Amino acid sequence: MSEQNVHPSPPPSPATSESPADCPLPEGWLRVESMDMDAQGVAHRPDGKVVFIDGALPGELVSAQTKRKKNNWEQAELTAIHRPSSLRVRPGCPHFGLHTGACGGCKMQHLHISAQVAIKQRVLEDNLWHLGKVKAETILRPIEGPAWGYRYRARLAVRHVIKKGEVLIGFHERKSRYIADMQTCKVLPPHVDAMLVPLRGLIASMEARDTCPQIELACGDTVTALVLRHLEPLSEADKTRLRDFAAQHGVQWWLQPKGPDTVHLLDPEGAAQLAYRLPEFDITMPFKPTDFTQVNPHINQVLVTRALRLLAAQKTDRVIDWFCGLGNFTLPIATQAGQVLGIEGSEALVARSRENYGINNAQMPANQALAATEFVARNLFNMTPELLMADGVADKWLVDPPREGAFALSKALADIHQARIGGIGAEDAPPLPAGHEGWQPPQRIVYVSCNPATLARDAGLLVHQAGYRCVAAGVVNMFPHTAHVESMAVFERSPA
Incomplete structure (x- = not known):
């Protein structure tokens, strides 16, 4: 069944049309209450059993056919819409839908783009609270861009x-x-x-x-x-x-x-360079087609600009960019900070970062040279307090990890804080390295995430064990029409 061909049923009775939450529904009908991270509508049977419904939207009254059944939940497919959501739209792609053979690349084309963003914001807030027991002091305005033609x-x-x-x-x-x-x-x-x-x-x-x-x-921009x-x-x-x-x-x-x-x-001679620009910082980023770059260049430009505005690096600051990749954030940071360190797990990406730094610095006017910047390769999933301190004191951090998050980094920061205050697990933890007294944690951390669950986990460590406040958080709609949630959070060091 295609999304376009889900047939509405005959108009319900006036009582059902109003459809208050406590109004009884005809047998077999379900009231969709919300949407989960897989873009499935969430409803409940009269006995309280949860039903996840492919193709259903929050606020709709629907019928659905159960495809999979467990003790506490069912998975079902939409068969009829008795009252459609006002946010339901006609999908822009003929291959989207519930029918056999439908493309699985997008899950939310039937939902208005503004509602997609609102649901992703709710997913972020729910994850922060339920997984990390963290509530951001300020909700950032969502970063949005073109809804179509964005996937580079x-x-x-x-x-x-x-x-x-x-x-x-x-x-x-x-x-x-x-x-x-x-x-x-x-x-x-x-x-x-x-x-x-x-x-x-x-x-x-x-x-x-x-x-x-x-x-x-x-x-790239031209290739x-x-x-x-x-x-x-x-x-x-x-x-x-x-x-x-x-x-x-x-x-x-x-x-x-x-x-x-x-x-x-195939033909290297005379081949044009694959690259993208960050015009606000006058930075050009050459890359190879297998290097990691953001899928959506329109959003990436806004993302980098906001991240640096929130980081607020000064010429007196030393900044560390963790999981720096090609230098997507590192090079713009180097236009504002006094000293920068980029750390990445891949030797190949570190080499490319150094090349990109050299290319861009050589093109800068003498009075606008990039800050002194070093790149190193390190396994960031094996971070310890000793390794963390070895990288020296930084006023601010930019953290942009893969889906696994930055648990080891956050844990090392938390372990240092707990050891100093004699807190959780301090008795059993190894002693801090010699000279640790002179090391101070960053005053501000801007964390860019592609997985709200791991962001929430790491936020819980930073807030409850490392001495930080979550001062702001918001979503980045990097992948319109998909259930993928990209987000950003800002942490500031709490007063001693």
């Missing part, structure tokens, strides 16, 4: 389906390992969306059509790179086909015969 990074699955006699390229079907039969994708940039069908024809024409499982997309994963060497005829496609569609082909470290340009 994507991993598209490829499969030659012999029975159909065609090649499929796109995201997987909802709740399936099969690739959706996509003719269009409205969250991709328009020029990439227009390439989907020609790409299918290209791969279908190749001798290696059965051994090319993936195409990775990476768009569109496509990384073709191939499991066998490409023939010269196939390489010619790729070159012809590149010339026709204005793309740059990269080849990946094995792991990510084998990625290379």
